[in-house]
Amino acid sequence: MNIDFAPELEEFRTEVAEFFATAPTPAIREAGRKTTSVFAPFEQCMQWHNILYKKGWVAPHWPEEHGGTGWSVEQRFIFAEEYRKADLPPLLPQSLGMVGPLLIDLGTQEQRDRYLPGILNGADFWAQGYSEPNSGSDLASLSCRAERDGDDYIINGSKIWTTYAHHANRMFMLVRTNNEGKKQQGITFLLLDRVDYPGMEIRPIVGLDGFPEQCEVFFDNVRVPQSGRVGEENDGWSVAKHLLKHERGGGSAASPTLLRYCERARAAAAETPSPFGGTMADDPVFQRDLGELEADIASLAHFEKLAISGHEIARDPAFPSMNKTINSELVQRASVLMTQVSGVDGLARQLEALRVGSNVEPLGSEFDLVAMPLYLNSRATTIYAGSNEVQRDLISRSLPGA
Amino acid sequence: MDFSFSQEQQMLQDSVSRYLQKSYDFDARQTLVESDAPWSDDVWQQFAELGLMALPFSEDQGGLGGSISDCVAFAGAFGKHLVVEPYISSTLFAGAALAASDNSAAQKWIEKLASGECVAALAYEEGHGTANLAQIEMIAQSDGGGFTLTGEKRLVIAGAQADILVVVAKISGSDQIGLFLVEKNADGLETRAYDTIDGRSAANIRFDQVAVTHDAVLLDNASNALESIFANTIIVQSAEAVGAMSALLELTSEYAQTRKQFGVPIGSFQAVAHRLADMKIAYSKALATLTYTTALAESGSLTVRDIAVLKGQVGKLGRALGEASIQTHGGVGMTDELNVSHYHKRLLAYDAQLGDHFYHLRVLGQH
Numbered sequence: 178m179n180i181d182f183a184p185e186l187e188e189f190r191t192e193v194a195e196f197f198a199t200a201p202t203p204a205i206r207e208a209g210r211k212t213t214s215v216f217a218p219f220e221q222c223m224q225w226h227n228i229l230y231k232k233g234w235v236a237p238h239w240p241e242e243h244g245g246t247g248w249s250v251e252q253r254f255i256f257a258e259e260y261r262k263a264d265l266p267p268l269l270p271q272s273l274g275m276v277g278p279l280l281i282d283l284g285t286q287e288q289r290d291r292y293l294p295g296i297l298n299g300a301d302f303w304a305q306g307y308s309e310p311n312s313g314s315d316l317a318s319l320s321c322r323a324e325r326d327g328d329d330y331i332i333n334g335s336k337i338w339t340t341y342a343h344h345a346n347r348m349f350m351l352v353r354t355n356n357e358g359k360k361q362q363g364i365t366f367l368l369l370d371r372v373d374y375p376g377m378e379i380r381p382i383v384g385l386d387g388f389p390e391q392c393e394v395f396f397d398n399v400r401v402p403q404s405g406r407v408g409e410e411n412d413g414w415s416v417a418k419h420l421l422k423h424e425r426g427g428g429s430a431a432s433p434t435l436l437r438y439c440e441r442a443r444a445a446a447a448e449t450p451s452p453f454g455g456t457m458a459d460d461p462v463f464q465r466d467l468g469e470l471e472a473d474i475a476s477l478a479h480f481e482k483l484a485i486s487g488h489e490i491a492r493d494p495a496f497p498s499m500n501k502t503i504n505s506e507l508v509q510r511a512s513v514l515m516t517q518v519s520g521v522d523g524l525a526r527q528l529e530a531l532r533v534g535s536n537v538e539p540l541g542s543e544f545d546l547v548a549m550p551l552y553l554n555s556r557a558t559t560i561y562a563g564s565n566e567v568q569r570d571l572i573s574r575s576l577p578g579a
Numbered sequence: 580m581d582f583s584f585s586q587e588q589q590m591l592q593d594s595v596s597r598y599l600q601k602s603y604d605f606d607a608r609q610t611l612v613e614s615d616a617p618w619s620d621d622v623w624q625q626f627a628e629l630g631l632m633a634l635p636f637s638e639d640q641g642g643l644g645g646s647i648s649d650c651v652a653f654a655g656a657f658g659k660h661l662v663v664e665p666y667i668s669s670t671l672f673a674g675a676a677l678a679a680s681d682n683s684a685a686q687k688w689i690e691k692l693a694s695g696e697c698v699a700a701l702a703y704e705e706g707h708g709t710a711n712l713a714q715i716e717m718i719a720q721s722d723g724g725g726f727t728l729t730g731e732k733r734l735v736i737a738g739a740q741a742d743i744l745v746v747v748a749k750i751s752g753s754d755q756i757g758l759f760l761v762e763k764n765a766d767g768l769e770t771r772a773y774d775t776i777d778g779r780s781a782a783n784i785r786f787d788q789v790a791v792t793h794d795a796v797l798l799d800n801a802s803n804a805l806e807s808i809f810a811n812t813i814i815v816q817s818a819e820a821v822g823a824m825s826a827l828l829e830l831t832s833e834y835a836q837t838r839k840q841f842g843v844p845i846g847s848f849q850a851v852a853h854r855l856a857d858m859k860i861a862y863s864k865a866l867a868t869l870t871y872t873t874a875l876a877e878s879g880s881l882t883v884r885d886i887a888v889l890k891g892q893v894g895k896l897g898r899a900l901g902e903a904s905i906q907t908h909g910g911v912g913m914t915d916e917l918n919v920s921h922y923h924k925r926l927l928a929y930d931a932q933l934g935d936h937f938y939h940l941r942v943l944g945q946h
Contacts (some may be wrong), residue, residue, distance in 0.1 A: 178583070178585075178870075179580070179581055180874045198584050249764060250580045286613040386655060465940055466944065468942065468943030468945070469895075469940045471944065472887070472892050472939075472943055473864070476867065476888070476892050478871075479868045479870065480863065480867040482580060486580040486582055488870070489582065489583075490866065490867060493860065502856075503864065508669075566849075569857070570853075572855075572856035572859055572860065573853065573855045573856045575859070577829050577832050578835070578836035578837070579836055579846060
């Protein structure tokens, strides 16, 4: 057993921190501070994506030959830690975290050549078309149809909860190509080269936090080429399951973001009066709540580091589900603690002040500005990417005797 | 980063596991616990033959120069078999306190510990159950040729049987914490022996002006040494606790697949399945934290916060896992006959010693 604390790593940390201190524009920094979701403000996020691409640091978790950095586990964690300390907007997961790694693993050479460059440099943004109005947790029941017609498929139906589809120029999706046999066996995985095909319509959905983050996408006889298929026809479920490994964890680390939330809550609590006198930070109950949360986040960090280093814990079939469950519930707990600190100052609805570049001065502190939207948005973490009820089903099936 | 055990460590792990599987099944353990003997001398000698007694001491001191991860490698098997022999408290905990001293008397006892000829006990706890040295109340009063020790120690594991006590006391007139060697049967000791809920032998020991000479002073400023001894002990005890958690998770999930109610295995009910999933999550978090913290200790980079995370997490998660296991077993989980409650009691005992999770988690939030 060993953990490398070589002096070169501290040099690496300094190099990363210096880049983060100088490279982002003021608007990118503002977007980082105003990120109240897994999904950062789109425009500035993609600007930052391109800056990181030019530096060669956009995809640390990718294989080196496809544009990864070839860093050690220690370096990847240092990068993630410095990233969060600098409050920079997280990169959007759909392209770099999902469809990119999937194409590296399962795409044709032609698909890789066509799509990986745009995924890496940020020219493209991919939406994920999975859920449907009647297919949420039971995703395999999906009914959006694709029928062969010459070299094309004709798509009819709709998708929902397609995050940032209104910003996307490409889309990957699951469609039904067969109604016979097991429901999992009639699904096909498609890459859509555009999202403005005739018959395609994207409608944003305003969320409980006031932002149009999610979308509904309608398909009315939309003609797309069959060359966009990944894997065989009717074998899309196994393609999607492969992608889920990337979606539910393994690639990136969530713990630095969560620790950052704690740091912000701790700092704000030191400035917030407690109804028992003194500040909230002095209150023993608050200390215990914060300590419990920080300890749980530390355990997630340990879990992530073991996984990235290739420890057997990550080869457990339930690893992605455990990772998703732990991480998503910690985001919620951290956001609860943040709203506890912001108190009544978190009740003001301040959509304009939250908009990057609005120049609207927030009421109260920047912490108070983001705490409530973050809390509201993070209600989604235990619902998306397979609800935590589904995750617990999967975890229980991995146990001895099951 | 490398979080795996070396080949030698895996061999050590295998030999300890094999021995315990052969000689320390649950029935044998219960027979031992219910007998008058505090533990098994045979098992103690077998531990010596397996090399465990000499393992933690340096080669200069006649030991094998083992590392903290060596101990972590096999301590899980102690948890799985609910070992009652005071190996961790004597060889590792009290032994480390002796090894931190350059006193020649300490060296003599280390040799005996390393060969399995004696048992030592570290008298630390005073009832508040914290690992906060600032709260130590036992006083060592300077007295011409030595010191007199006055106060009370609680939950001294093997305290009634140990040949030697290592006593933690505040040196009167200073802020310093000293470590003192007190031989069995010293004048002024009043020992009240008892069994713990998890099958071990412990004692509360009253010290009424127990006189020790200067030669019995192991360390006169022991705070830093004790912090590190506590840290190492917490790591190995956590490995034992995680071993108990692993055993509980396995036997509980198997039970849920075989126990039938309403005509189907109870594990097929989502309410039960999700509790099992939470048990697996708890175990995985505890295992990850134990493994990472061990690697940190091995790299010499351990901080006070890291130990607070480990002790707080394993204490809290172990207790939750034990409670969930009893609930899943239903009525039979409430019996003394089944091993489930014994695992739970070992996890409770782990949590209460050296600062419980309430303490450690608040420490984290405080600073």
